[in-house]
Amino acid sequence: MQGNPATDEPIVIGNEFSEVHVTKVRTRNGMRLRIRDAKSDREILLCPLALESLTWQNPDLFTELLSTPYGPEDE
Structure with missing residues (x-):
């Protein structure tokens, strides 16, 4: 089976907390x-x-973003 010509094969990067x-x-x-x-x-x-x-x-900046990864919570 041939892959999609519009994309490359994904690179998987992960650790114990996340995988992308x-x-x-x-x-x-x-x-x-x-x-x-x-x-x-x-x-x-x-x-x-x-x-x-x-x-x-x-x-x-990334530390700050990770403190509320899905945005600020509603009060």
Whole structure:
């Protein structure tokens, strides 16, 4: 069976806390990186500029994001 020509095989990255599948995807707007959470099946497609913007961030931002991973809770 042949794979989808618009995607590459996923790279699986995981540890004891999380597992994600990362795939390069060709869209009509160019290449994107698909990141899919194996547990929740949530995914996001990121363009090269969105990926580059991650390199502009201080690691403290990611610590802050992980403190409320699904957004702030309603009061």
